Amino acid sequence: MTKPKVLISDKMDPNAARIFEERGCDVDVITGETPEQLIARIGEYDGLAIRSSTKVTQAVLDAATNLKVVGRAGIGVDNVDIPAASAKGVVVMNTPFGNSITTAEHAIALIFALARQLPEANAQTQAGLWPKNGFMGVEVTGKTLGLIGAGNIGSIVASRALGLRMKVVAFDPFLTPERAVEMGVEKADLDTLLSRADFITLHTPLTDQTRNILSAENLAKTKKGVRIVNCARGGLIDEAALKAGLDSGHIAGAALDVFQTEPAKDSPLFGTPNFICTPHLGASTTEAQVNVALQVAEQMADYLVNGGVTNALNMPSLSAEEAPKLKPYMKLAEVLGSMVGQLTVDSVPRISIHVEGAAAELNQKPITAAVLAGFLRVQSATVNMVNAPFLAKERGLEVREVKTEREGDYHTLIRVSVKTEAGERSVAGTLFNNVEPRLVEMFGIKVEAELAGSMLYIVNEDAPGFIGRIGTLLGEKGINIGTFNLGRRAAGGEAVLLLSVDSPVAADVLDQARALPGVKTVKALSF
Template sequence: MAPRVLVSDALSEAAVQIFKDRGIDVDFQPKLGKDKEKLLEIIGQYDGLAIRSATKATEKLIEAATNLKVIGRAGIGVDNVDIPAASRRGIIVMNTPFGNSITTAEHAVSLMLAVARQIPAADTSTQAGKWEKSKFMGVEITGKTLGVIGAGNIGSIVCDRAIGLKMNVIAYDPFLSQERAEKIGVTKVELDELLAKADFITLHVPMTDKTRGILNAAALAKTKKGVRIINCARGGLVDEAALAEAIKSGQVAGAGFDVFETEPATESPLFGLPNVVCTPHLGASTTEAQENVALQVADQMSDYLLKGAVTNAINMPSISADEAPRLKPVIKLAEVLGEFAGQVTENAIKEVEVLYDGNFAQMNTTALTSALLAGLLRPLVADVNMVSAPIMLKDKGIILQETKRDKSGVYDGYIKLTITTEKQTRSVAGTVFSDGKPRFIQIKGINMDADVGRHMVYISNTDVPGMIGFMGTTLGQAGVNIANFQLGRDNEGGDAIALLYVDEQPSDEVLDKLLANEAIKQAKPLEFSVE
């Protein structure tokens, strides 16, 4: 059955057609996002939800979305999606961070020019029949210093355009390397130096606890007198009341704002001040940008629902369309190793250590670890997947460690999972052969080579004669057919293990008969998510 996607906001017909062309059953209801009750009533029917800003994916809606696998936001902002709620439910949240980058950058440059030359006020005056040429004295931007706070995707485009306008560009960004700064032609500085030197300041950072109010009263007091400030990023990055006071005092000569602390912004301390240019969050509002993000989100959602490829996800590691087929069998291996450990571990887990060896260490290990954790937690929390598992592990206070190393043994690559509980440490390792199927290669430090089946029995015992016959006879008398039997030991008379691949799971009564043998320490029925 084809995946079903609901488009509840006004995406373009071309975007809807992408879903159809990819074989997705798409339901296009562009006005539904505003009807909360109707949306709540039908959301359980869909695998995907494609939205802009009108639809609010609240916790209540997400709880009702029993089949939902992915939410795609056509645009960069995901303020209208409850990401923690989606993550707990294992729903991937995607956005399109690059589809409107150029448009937003151009709007920032436009506001900078408008503020520099007082264009809006001059336009209003001229159209009113006045000719106040001397009143609107502006400043050139050529040779001026532009301070860019945040030199990421949009910020770097602004840097490029400003350099083209012959400005001197300095940038503050904790994640900007010296090499990257040199490549894009800017000087990397600390925030205080930027404030002291910049003639214009433009912000291009996300809203976080660290960036909220980054230009507050204290920061504004450190700026060069006569600075002009542009904000096309997020409302709340600049303290609007403090900025208004700085403009009134002459410390700041002007400002261009596209975003506000409260939106829709029907009032602001900035409104009505001289040389303040305000627009109603138009950063992404061009025909090209709106079309680009709509097409992009349709492609991204289709790739995930049909191929398992994850692009621009907020709460999930990316898996490219090219990478997905190659990664799929290794993801299954990681999941199986987690499922094994989760089922045989009987005490509270304190620490999880994952080792990637050989060619597996070169893969997307973030995705692999997410799959492994999903398998590990599934026996404890039935409704868990690659999205929700890392969050659940953190919530439980379990320590996670990940190690990568070059090939160290006979296998081209393998994954080893070690679980530490309050009472013991247990490990399991596996690899994938050319047939693409997962195999166990080591359990508790004991080497073996075992297929993975849907129904298995794990037995830990003391190495004494007659155990193979006892196990086979006990299961055979109960009518449980053994498809495959693998065993190993650490040394003669020491610890031994057996993995039995069976056609059906033995009953509790049969397991009790196995455990009645004093040499058997543990007999666990196992279920794996393999075909």
């Protein structure tokens, strides 16, 4: 089997390349290329490992004909066009925990630097001024720290601040009361935090909801003398409003490690009294750079070699341990979705995925993604588990997930139902020996069949002689029948026939089959 090929396009710890190789990937390390050079090269790679320099744009993705995964060694993925990657079916991963401690420590360091005006005191002392009486700092002990964002990094900052005997008030829409108690912080709304905090530090991603979260309006709500730290993302603070607050004295100090435009070479904040800045150093420690490089290599290799999905931003997580167990279920889900997609001619506003028994104990998100991939692949051969949920949402397809932990007639069952103009239609399947996908029901008719290769789906009146007629027709056309699977609602009623054949059936043969007495529907299927 051909090894997956990975390109490392930004400088990172050399051990990353070693991990790729040890885990079964071929790797090239080519850094510092122009966008045009990357576009010319990217088509031969299955994986792309980056830091912040490489920009994974629509143009890069269009040229990436074999690309399956982009791995960002770090947290921020502003340099990756995630919607375009999702539409292309490319997994985007980051390493949200590798530099968490480093970034949190940098925020704490900037809090101390602001509290004691360390950079300016250092500069004047080294200039021979000995300004002992010119700097009056504040203690952090007993002060209130306002934490905007209480995720991984924010929680580390909170623990360090509590160790410094600060009080911590946190604003985060996803912070539960139970988690706040566990962290030892007070959960509050944004206005409350702004009015009470002596120091404010931001630890939230940049989204439409968080952009300019510290706007001119919100900065005006802060306590006079507040000190503000941002080691998260540029764009969270209105920089012009921040400068105005510093100039007026309402804001006692600000420290930024990130800017709205980077590299920041001509910011209006430069030279402002009581302003400290660093050049995006939050993750810049030896330990952090090693950690994120090793983690991104491990994650990407697990995906390319074993199918494990960790820290993906556009696909459900699937650990390398889960992947082997889920693989047969995902195969079953995909063929059921494909069958429904191939047999449905009406528009479908809703699809439901119902898992029962053993399947209900598993991670359902990958099963749902596999169903959608099979269902939508009828419309486009480029659909996969990554872009299928994205495409379903884009098309306005409502997706429902249902779990029933009790066992029914089978120890495990997946049922896929679609709402059509003709009503609800469903197919169901199980696993034989826990690994072999089998269809067990379609459109209310019990029928057992293996779904693979080229098949014929026929609905006919249950009457003597039909099986002989369809067998004769196919035999005369030189089409060999592999398996023959029958089901019916009742004797003499509607019957379903599923045939596996050794070669695709031509259109004219399908027309002749439709013309046979008693035939209602004939359709060629491919799995």
